[in-house]
Amino acid sequence: xxxxxIFNPLIPNEIYHGDSRNLLKRIAHNSxxxxxxxxxxxxxxxxxxxLSFDNWKxxxxxxxxxxxxxxxxxGFLAVNIADIxxxxxxxMPKIMAENVSRRKIVLSKxxxxxxxxxxxxxxxxxxxxxxxxxxxxxxxxxxxxxxxGGKYQSQTRIFLVGGLIxxxxxxxxxxxxxxRIWVKDAAWENSRxxxxxxxxxxxxxxxxxxxxxxxxxxxxxxxxxxxxVNWGSRGVWxxxxxxxxxxxDSKFPVELPRRVIKLFTEPxxxxxxxxxGSGTTALAAIREGRKYIGIDKEKRSVExxxxxxxxxSKYTKEPEQMDLMLRDLEASYGTG
Numbered sequence: 001x002x003x004x005x006i007f008n009p010l011i012p013n014e015i016y017h018g019d020s021r022n023l024l025k026r027i028a029h030n031s032x033x034x035x036x037x038x039x040x041x042x043x044x045x046x047x048x049x050x051l052s053f054d055n056w057k058x059x060x061x062x063x064x065x066x067x068x069x070x071x072x073x074x075g076f077l078a079v080n081i082a083d084i085x086x087x088x089x090x091x092m093p094k095i096m097a098e099n100v101s102r103r104k105i106v107l108s109k110x111x112x113x114x115x116x117x118x119x120x121x122x123x124x125x126x127x128x129x130x131x132x133x134x135x136x137x138x139x140x141x142x143x144x145x146x147x148x149g150g151k152y153q154s155q156t157r158i159f160l161v162g163g164l165i166x167x168x169x170x171x172x173x174x175x176x177x178x179x180r181i182w183v184k185d186a187a188w189e190n191s192r193x194x195x196x197x198x199x200x201x202x203x204x205x206x207x208x209x210x211x212x213x214x215x216x217x218x219x220x221x222x223x224x225x226x227x228x229v230n231w232g233s234r235g236v237w238x239x240x241x242x243x244x245x246x247x248x249d250s251k252f253p254v255e256l257p258r259r260v261i262k263l264f265t266e267p268x269x270x271x272x273x274x275x276x277g278s279g280t281t282a283l284a285a286i287r288e289g290r291k292y293i294g295i296d297k298e299k300r301s302v303e304x305x306x307x308x309x310x311x312x313s314k315y316t317k318e319p320e321q322m323d324l325m326l327r328d329l330e331a332s333y334g335t336g
Contacts, residue, residue: 037080078260184203237256
């Protein structure tokens with residue numbers, strides 16, 4: 001069990017700069033009703049560039065383990081994460097893909113060799129010009145090296161993250177209580193293969209919800225009838241992505257943590273986000289009348305989060321005005 005340092009505790013309604021693995025030890029036992037966060041996804045972002053795959057796994061395992069003592073009995077841990085769509089695997093056989101061109105170029109190895117016999121000095125570029133195709137097509141026909149990910153790069157595959165998260169949580173003492181799917185905007189621009197293979201584009205993430213054994217208050221009255229019907233009891237949440245990445249390159253919309261907070265906590269309880277980013281979870285907590293504790297290792301993210309919180313805190317008694325401010329924040333530079 002993790003050792004908790006309660007002599008210098010973190011107090012609610014503050015954002016702290018530092019490593020979650022250190023600062024989580026300063027949160028009082030059984031004080032957090034809900035921890036909702038989105039960790040690094042191991043996809044090459046600037047803030048995770050120094051993490052090896054083993055380091056990344058260790059980070060998730062350590063952070064989840066540190067939660068068990070600080071979450072209330074009957075409380076929840078919610079982790080928003082996506083599978084790794086381009087996981088490099090040097091042991092994976094190269095995928096040989098015969099991509100059919102829309103231009104319907106019918107070109108065989110034999111045809112190329114016949115031309116090369118007549119023009120032995122022609123390189124693949126000259127051959128491509130002759131046949132009206134790309135030099136890569138010439139290379140593929142002659143050498144059979146049409147390999148997704150590049151001839152000189154490790155092959156990539158899908159890595160399912162859910163099993164890793166569930167195993168870490170179970171080892172810590174949590175049980176998988178529920179899971180939701182967040183349908184976001186399809187990441188067409190980030191999917192280089194969407195026109196050259198059968199693989200799908202990235203348009204969803206997962207929300208894994210873990211329960212700490214204890215008495216859990218189930219109160220559907222926290223939600224309106226419309227909320228319960230539209231998303232409270234639904235396994236798939238359709239929420240548009242944040243449109244701007246100007247301030248922070250890894251953001252989720254306020255609506256995502258807002259739903260989790262409203263569903264699993266009571267007003268006045270403490271919500272934790274140990275990968276706070278630019279402040280989304282804190283903003284959602286304030287909107288729903290909850291307290292928050294935020295942690296992030298990036299100083300710039302802490303500054304952005306505090307600025308966003310300051311801009312809406314004055315409207316705690318004016319929910320309509322606060323909603324307008326939250327929409328303005330997402331439209332101008334986003335939150336996450």
